Amino acid sequence: MRTAYRVETVRAAERALMARLPEGTLMARAAAGLAAVCARLLRPSGGTYGARVVLLVGGGDNGGDALFAGARLARRGAGVTALLLSPERAHRAGLAALRAAGGRVVDPEGEPERATDALRRARLVVDGVVGIGGRGGLRPAAARLLAAVDTDEALVVAVDLPSGVEADTGEVTGEAVHADVTVTFGTHKPGLLVDPARQHAGGVRLVDIGLRPHLPARPDVIAWEDADVAALLPRPAAETDKYRRGVVGVAAGSARYPGAAVLAVGGALCGGAGAVRYVGPATDAVIARYPEALVSAGPPHRAGRVQAWVVGPGLGTEPAAGELVDDVLAADVPVLVDADGLRWLDRERSLGRAAPTVLTPHAGEAAALLGSSREEVEAARLAAVRELARRYGATVLLKGSTTLVAGPDDEPVRVNATGTGWLATAGSGDVLSGLVGSLLAAGLGAMDAASVGAHVHGLAGGLAAAPPSASTVGEALTAAWSHLLGHQPAPVER
Incomplete structure (x- = not known):
């Protein structure tokens, strides 16, 4: 399981840890981890020795991490050049360490041609412009420098978070790395797990700097992995009946969309329940x-x-569709509402239900429920899923490039880590609805059913x-179950 915390929480944990350590220890740990990752990335193209590395250095500790890491790479033979976006605010100790190791320092404003040439010839560019406390997009000077990077030749490595993205929300409001x-x-920070910021992060490497004991037990965002999901899969015992x-x-x-019923029933039959009743x-x-x-x-009743x-x-x-939705919502069992059912969802009816309610909108449907635009939902997915869960007193599974699951009780938002663009096809959501509904019937709680269903669905996709690709919904979901069961001990036969 990957856990993510807001900046305020991370800062508090860092302060608690630094109070126990000699000055500079935390930055040294971060720089060592950063340099090690950079060295591994350089290995396939000839190694660290002789590699041209450029550091984009802003003010503060994020730039300091980049400078100290650059010093380590320079001591291993790399040709390291630091471009200082704010020379007056650059980390002094980091600058001294880089110079002592043989690195070069360039002021892009005073030497623009030299800075551009360094970026065009670099094999690796380290983004140390803005750390997790940054707000808004890149400033014009940083954006101009990044435009000079030959992305076909150079790898770009971000320090802690790509500059220009929002750490707490995953929003991207301007130019970003x-x-x-x-x-x-x-x-992890929430923005590393949630789109659109996640798409800016590339592969994420977590460096342990000793922060874990100082973080609260309850994170802000979590992303389950296969083993977490496997532990919750319903498995029938010998005496189990349907x-x-x-x-x-x-x-x-409906007469117009009979296939939606077939797909939803198919997802339900593959989801672990003993039987499916279709109406x-x-x-x-x-x-x-x-x-x-x-x-x-x-x-239905x-x-x-x-x-x-x-x-x-x-x-x-x-x-008649609205009457059907009302009939189902009157039942004293968990209910999942999807697609056209969301058009007929009454907020007061949803809030008044004693049994759990699960809503599974895509961004357009979420926007209609919130009275906003699809673009606003896509830009601020975390805020949207939390507000929907609060407003409707329901568990909300917000579908999309990163599927999010939020509950009405301010528990951590769950990010689905599986999935593929191939799932962006008509009927995919109908299968997901049936799958999650089956998990609800099998006894999983609303958050768990939605999270497990999204994970299995994404894995199946x-x-x-x-x-060799599966040819049916059943084959795909069965393959996903089989994959996950490899992470769960087989039951002991008695």
Whole structure:
């Protein structure tokens, strides 16, 4: 599990740690880790000796980390040039260390041609312009220097966070560094896990500087890994029957969109529940593809016993769809609302439910629920998912390039670490809805069901896209389950 903390929390932990250490120890640890990553990155193209390295150095400790790391690389034979964006504010001890190791220092304002030439010939550029306390995009001088980097020849390594992105929110409000690798210290920051900032970070390397004992137990953002998800997968015991495994109801599809019902039922059947009850007009299509489904003409409250409901995929915009959503929301079981169901979602009804409610909007649907624009949601995904969860008293799974899961009780937001652009296809969300609904019926809590479902769904998408690719929803999800079960001990047969 990867955990991320806000800047204020990180700063407090750093102060607590520095109070116990000799002056400069923390920066030395960070610089050593940064230099080690840079050296490994240079290895495939000939190694550190003789490599041209350029440091983009701003004021403060972020620039100091870059300077001390540059000094280490210079002592190993690299040709290191530091370009000082704020010479009067550059870290003095770091500058002295770089000069003592044989590094060069250039003022880009006074020697623009020399600075540009160094950047164009560099094999590695270290972004030490702005640290985690930066706000807004890059200043024009820094943006001009970065434009001179030959990105076909040089790797860009960001120090702690790509300059120009927001550490706490993942927002990018102006020009920002696009790093190949980001070396972050002590803990992840939310912006390294959440788009759009995540796309600027490249591969993230975490350097342990001893911060962990000084961080609170509860992070702001977490990203589960395979082993975390595997530990929660429902696995039937020998005495389990279909009701103990859970029965999920699916109210989906319409005359215009019968395929949505088929896809949602398929996702549910592969999600661990013991049975699926389908209600809607796509009965023939569902039975033709999944004869094991239990079908009903409805209404949902007469469909039979279920432990959770999924409502919304492909319902359409006719008033009957709203009546179906209201019927499902009246049930005293967990309910997942997706797609067209979100059009008919009443906030007061959602807030008044005793059983958990899960909403699974994409950015456009989230914008409609919030009364904002899709662009605003995409730019501030963390803020959007938190506000939706608070406003509707629900667990919200915000789909997108980084899928986020937030609960109504201010618990840490969960970032889904799996997925691929190949999932951006019609019907993908319907499969996810059925999958998460099945996990709810199997007994997982709302946050866990949404998180596990998103992880498995993303993993299945990646496995389906890679050769030999899966040809059906069931094959893809089964491959994902099999992959995850490799991280979980097999049950002991008695």
